[in-house]
Amino acid sequence: MGNADLANLSDKLMLTTVVLYIIALFAYAADLGFGRRGEPAAALEKAEAKVLVAAGSAGAEGGAVETAGEAPAEPGAREAAGRRVDWVRLAVLLNVLGWASHLGVLVSRGLAAGRWPWANMYEFLTAISFAAVTAFLVVMWRYNARFLGAFVMAAAVLALGIANLWLYDSVGPVSPALNSYWIAIHVTAAITSTGAFTVAGTATVLYLLKIREQGGAGSAGEGTGERAAGRAAGLLARIPSADTLDRLSMRVTTFAFPIWTATIIMGAIWADEAWGRYWGWDPKEIWSFVTWVLYAAYLHARATAGWKGRKAAVLSLVAFAALLFNFFGVNYLFSGLHSYA
Numbered sequence: 394m395g396n397a398d399l400a401n402l403s404d405k406l407m408l409t410t411v412v413l414y415i416i417a418l419f420a421y422a423a424d425l426g427f428g429r430r431g432e433p434a435a436a437l438e439k440a441e442a443k444v445l446v447a448a449g450s451a452g453a454e455g456g457a458v459e460t461a462g463e464a465p466a467e468p469g470a471r472e473a474a475g476r477r478v479d480w481v482r483l484a485v486l487l488n489v490l491g492w493a494s495h496l497g498v499l500v501s502r503g504l505a506a507g508r509w510p511w512a513n514m515y516e517f518l519t520a521i522s523f524a525a526v527t528a529f530l531v532v533m534w535r536y537n538a539r540f541l542g543a544f545v546m547a548a549a550v551l552a553l554g555i556a557n558l559w560l561y562d563s564v565g566p567v568s569p570a571l572n573s574y575w576i577a578i579h580v581t582a583a584i585t586s587t588g589a590f591t592v593a594g595t596a597t598v599l600y601l602l603k604i605r606e607q608g609g610a611g612s613a614g615e616g617t618g619e620r621a622a623g624r625a626a627g628l629l630a631r632i633p634s635a636d637t638l639d640r641l642s643m644r645v646t647t648f649a650f651p652i653w654t655a656t657i658i659m660g661a662i663w664a665d666e667a668w669g670r671y672w673g674w675d676p677k678e679i680w681s682f683v684t685w686v687l688y689a690a691y692l693h694a695r696a697t698a699g700w701k702g703r704k705a706a707v708l709s710l711v712a713f714a715a716l717l718f719n720f721f722g723v724n725y726l727f728s729g730l731h732s733y734a
Contacts (some may be wrong), residue, residue, distance in 0.1 A: 399505035400564040406497045407557065408518075414526075414550050421542030425631055427480070460500025484542055485533075492530065495523045500568030505564045509576050511584060512567040514724065518556040521720075522549045528645070532592055538641060540632045544595045575663035582656040587716060589649035590688075593642045594713040597706050600638035603629055604703060610716050628664035639702065642709060643695060657681050679721035687712035 499520060503510035511520045529545040534536050606629045632638070660681070661671040672678060691708045694700035700708075 396505045396507075399501045403498050403502040403505060406494050407503060407553070410491050410494040410498060411550060411553050411557075413429065413487050413494060414546050414553070417484050417487035417491055418543055418546035418550060420480055420487060421539065421546060424484055425540055425543055426481035426588060431603050440626040459571060481539060484539070488526070488530065488542065488546070492523075492526055495519075495526065499523060501618065502564060506566075508572075509580070511580050512571050512576065513560075513562045515556050515560040515562045517580070517584070517720075518552055518585045521587050521591070522556070524553040524584045525549060525552075525591040526588075528589045528592045532641070532645065532728075536632075536641060538596075541592065541595055541599075544599070545592060548591060548595065570667045573663065573667065575659065575666070579656060579659040579663050582652050582659060586649045586652040586656060587720070589645055589652070590713055590716055593645035593649065594710065596638050596642040596645065597709045597713070599629075599632055600635055600642060601710075603638060607635060635702075638708070642706070646688065646709065647692065650692060653685060653688065657685055676723045677719065678716060680723050684712060684715040684719055685691065687715055 432662070499510045500517075502516065506512075511517045525545060526549050529538075529541055532541065633641075664673070664678075665671045687708065691700075691705060691712055694708065697707055
């Protein structure tokens with residue numbers, strides 16, 4: 394298969410990916426909207442209990458896990474549960490098929506170009522979307538956090554739509570600065586961390602919506618009285634508690650931050666090879682460092698000052714906003730050695 398055929402295959406797989414993600418989005422939304430109230434929350438909290446019990450004591454695992462989130466059966470509950478499982482299975486199946494097609498987009502484009510397929514804005518955003526979906530699938534498998542599916546799918550569809558409508562670039566050679574093995578290391582780390590930060594940001598946004606629905610509680614776990622229970626209806630009633638969302642966001646951020654740190658370090662090494670200096674206060678370098686400082690401040694505040702709840706969530710979203718600006722704003726608003734838009 395020639396390069397032109399591979400490039401054409403990549404474009405067709407992109408269309409397939411978007412269609413599968415859109416249908417998966419609606420399937421996740423159907424599960425979230427029509428499932429029994431509180432079920433996704435109980436599922437995630439049960440998964441977290443299983444993780445904690447397994448880490449602490451294997452002998453206590455059975456009792457602590459098996460009873461978490463259980464409720465007496467109601468008439469017709471078995472049939473309703475079957476319908477809910479069907480929505481979940483459909484969503485996950487389409488999600489995985491879309492993920493495989495998404496992987497095919499990157500592989501076929503890379504083979505067509507004869508290089509790593511993230512050397513321009515179109516390829517980079519496509520790769521970040523793939524990393525975000527991959528991170529979600531891992532989190533869903535690890536913590537049973539399928540409630541994030543509709544939101545992550547919506548973000549992936551939006552990103553791929555922007556990539557195809559406004560950022561599309563045909564397969565071609567790259568600038569000499571990008572023709573290096575460091576693109577496989579530095580840029581891959583940036584893509585991985587950005588995808589994970591996207592999942593953490595999604596959980597943080599849901600956390601802020603949750604505490605607002607619970608009456609504006611200032612920290613995770615607050616506002617859980619009778620008034621909050623009455624107001625936490627509808628869609629938000631089917632996602633986990635604010636405290637659970639807070640912990641989930643923290644865990645994903647803790648995973649992504651060291652990778653982002655490595656991204657900056659490896660970028661400095663690459664800069665020395667390409668331009669003869671480790672650091673030159675290029676706009677991309679500045680905003681990468683600003684993003685690192687903000688996420689470091691978030692983790693430090695959580696670890697030492699005991700920050701939880703709205704203050705920590707707002708700081709996390711400020712850091713995520715800086716990450717997005719580093720990608721979109723810097724590339725289009727500033728000129729520099731990293732401007733490949």
